[in-house]
Amino acid sequence: MRLATGREEIYRGVPASPGIIIGSTRSLSRDVENVSADRIVDSEVEKETFRKAISQVEKTLEKTAAKVFQRLGPEFARIFEAQVMIAGDEVWNKNVEKRIEKEKICAEYIYHNESKKVIRRLGNSNDAYLRERVQDIEAVTARLVSRMRGEKRVTLRDFKGATVLVARYLTPGDILALSVRRNLGFATGIGGPTSHTALIAKSLSVPAVAGLGRITEEISSGQRVIIDGYKGLFIINPSGNTIKKYRQLKKSESQLKRQLAQLKDKAAVTKDGFKVDILANIELPEEVNLALSLGAEGIGLFRSEFIYLQSTSLPSEEDHFSIYSRIAKEAYPYPVYIRTVDVGGEKNLPQLKIEKEPNPALGLRAIRLSLRDKDLFKIQLRAILRASIQKNVKILIPMITEIEEVEEVKLLLQEVKDELKTKRIKFDEKIPLGVMIEVPAAAAITDLLVKEVDYLSIGTNDLIQYYLAVDRSNEFVSYLYKPLHPSILRLLKFIIETAHREGKEITVCGEMAADPLCAIALFGLGLNKFSMNPIFIPRIKKALRSVEYKTVKRVIQKAMTLKTAQEIEECIIENILAKHPKAFLMGQMI
Ligand code: PEP
Ligand code: MG
Numbered sequence: 001m002r003l004a005t006g007r008e009e010i011y012r013g014v015p016a017s018p019g020i021i022i023g024s025t026r027s028l029s030r031d032v033e034n035v036s037a038d039r040i041v042d043s044e045v046e047k048e049t050f051r052k053a054i055s056q057v058e059k060t061l062e063k064t065a066a067k068v069f070q071r072l073g074p075e076f077a078r079i080f081e082a083q084v085m086i087a088g089d090e091v092w093n094k095n096v097e098k099r100i101e102k103e104k105i106c107a108e109y110i111y112h113n114e115s116k117k118v119i120r121r122l123g124n125s126n127d128a129y130l131r132e133r134v135q136d137i138e139a140v141t142a143r144l145v146s147r148m149r150g151e152k153r154v155t156l157r158d159f160k161g162a163t164v165l166v167a168r169y170l171t172p173g174d175i176l177a178l179s180v181r182r183n184l185g186f187a188t189g190i191g192g193p194t195s196h197t198a199l200i201a202k203s204l205s206v207p208a209v210a211g212l213g214r215i216t217e218e219i220s221s222g223q224r225v226i227i228d229g230y231k232g233l234f235i236i237n238p239s240g241n242t243i244k245k246y247r248q249l250k251k252s253e254s255q256l257k258r259q260l261a262q263l264k265d266k267a268a269v270t271k272d273g274f275k276v277d278i279l280a281n282i283e284l285p286e287e288v289n290l291a292l293s294l295g296a297e298g299i300g301l302f303r304s305e306f307i308y309l310q311s312t313s314l315p316s317e318e319d320h321f322s323i324y325s326r327i328a329k330e331a332y333p334y335p336v337y338i339r340t341v342d343v344g345g346e347k348n349l350p351q352l353k354i355e356k357e358p359n360p361a362l363g364l365r366a367i368r369l370s371l372r373d374k375d376l377f378k379i380q381l382r383a384i385l386r387a388s389i390q391k392n393v394k395i396l397i398p399m400i401t402e403i404e405e406v407e408e409v410k411l412l413l414q415e416v417k418d419e420l421k422t423k424r425i426k427f428d429e430k431i432p433l434g435v436m437i438e439v440p441a442a443a444a445i446t447d448l449l450v451k452e453v454d455y456l457s458i459g460t461n462d463l464i465q466y467y468l469a470v471d472r473s474n475e476f477v478s479y480l481y482k483p484l485h486p487s488i489l490r491l492l493k494f495i496i497e498t499a500h501r502e503g504k505e506i507t508v509c510g511e512m513a514a515d516p517l518c519a520i521a522l523f524g525l526g527l528n529k530f531s532m533n534p535i536f537i538p539r540i541k542k543a544l545r546s547v548e549y550k551t552v553k554r555v556i557q558k559a560m561t562l563k564t565a566q567e568i569e570e571c572i573i574e575n576i577l578a579k580h581p582k583a584f585l586m587g588q589m590i
Helices: 042-072 073-087 091-105 109-125 128-148 170-178 196-205 240-261 286-292 317-331 367-372 373-385 403-422 439-442 448-452 460-468 486-501 516-524 534-545 551-560 565-575
Strands: 009-012 012-018 020-030 163-168 184-188 207-208 223-229 234-237 275-282 299-303 336-339 393-397 434-438 453-456 503-507 529-534
Touching: 012 184, 020 073, 020 184, 020 240, 020 393, 042 091, 042 109, 042 128, 042 223, 042 534, 073 128, 073 434, 091 109, 091 170, 109 128, 163 223, 184 223, 207 223, 240 534, 275 286, 275 516, 286 317, 286 373, 286 434, 286 534, 299 317, 299 529, 317 336, 317 373, 317 439, 317 551, 367 373, 367 403, 373 393, 393 403, 403 434, 434 439, 434 448, 439 448, 439 460, 439 486, 448 453, 448 486, 460 486, 486 503, 486 565, 516 534, 516 565
Parallel strands: 020 163, 163 184, 184 207, 275 299, 275 529, 299 336, 336 393, 393 434, 434 453, 453 503, 503 529
Antiparallel strands: 009 234, 012 207, 020 223, 223 234
């Protein structure tokens, strides 16, 4: 535990969910401490107590799964089902019983000891998915140990007032138990791309900062802190001035939220009458309603890999189909762009048996993997086609590098269509097919690619990483990750203008679209279709409704003549943002 200095200290983490909380900490230790190897007298009694404890843990987890199912739907519930499976693992539990009999030591010590061994193995894995499973095992072990010790679990509903829950990580169960509370924030030590914490925090509108490192394990309960989920800041012992500043921000935040809520049914139309379509990126089917309630005009990107991330086995055609048709029905009459699976690389899944690769970002991922495992790909295509009967579904292919891949996709799609026709299964015969432009090679042949497909969608997250040779998740080079780098703007200009010249639709679905400054740059380059995380839709609408296209176009033309990202940024701020402080400076916040 670290000693409180009383001085203001600012820690920078990853902004996981927007919002501000000024409150006191509640620290949640994840370690099951002091599990001693107590000798037991009767191994039969100990084994029986162990079995009972396991069955109680399973029951509690099943109950939580049912509650979560009700509140948030099947996808979240699956997270708990994974924990039920760990608790009920027969091989593991039999092994614990064998050791109880042989070593005459208490069950909680042996269980804890076994789980440490597995965690060590998984924790060293390069695979983010496997590392995430460590959290599930730790959660089950903590439950089991406290059951065996007869301890009452601290329920997180107990504390009063504005609270920032600080922990190395939080399980979905923790977050759910808390979701009834208002005035709550999370600060976690870890948090990666497959972290459920950030996702659930966003869906429940709980401000959160992740990736804060060791400080979350060192801080004690009852410390005065602020978390700033917009910037990813965790401020310990904030000074009077800082508190004043954040109180003011919170006040503006509420005013702005009220103002932005009024934009829900208003289109993003500029002052001189240009209409921009605003769609939502989602990972979970549950987010469709949130997206529509925030004014989305469709689902511009459904990252279908989430279906794989929640299950330990491969999803069936029916699993795919039920999710796609639910999204399509809920979003109707708006369009839904279903991106075929983008796993591989960092998102390695054990179900897919991908070899470990030396350079995963450049490896067997997304469409490359789908074209290797064609049967799996066809299952997904079949499910998407079956969900397309209302004619509001589009297929989007990730990580296209060359024309040959598109040709192969088209052949497979035709095969699946023919199979469905033979079986007299209905689908949208004219289902639009589009590709992501996120590999520089694809960007360079936009003129050729665009003729092969119905539409394009620019994935700026990957396009920037590959064009600038800057790993998008590596904090050591993040200072070089510049969406407004002149090279990126030139490339985007070429892609957008080429697609429009061919009369084809083009969207940006990378994070750039959700940043007001970058959105203005994209708009000035002629982009009229944006897709983004739903919570950012109101601020982009607000920004676009405040400007005139002709002014933005002129400013971006001027910005394109500048030499550095910083000069470009300053040019846009000076000529656009500063002229509309209400729309932008506050809009930056939400
Ligand atoms: C992108 O690369 O911009 C994109 C939208 O895809 P993802 O973030 O899922 O890689
Ligand atoms: Mg991408």
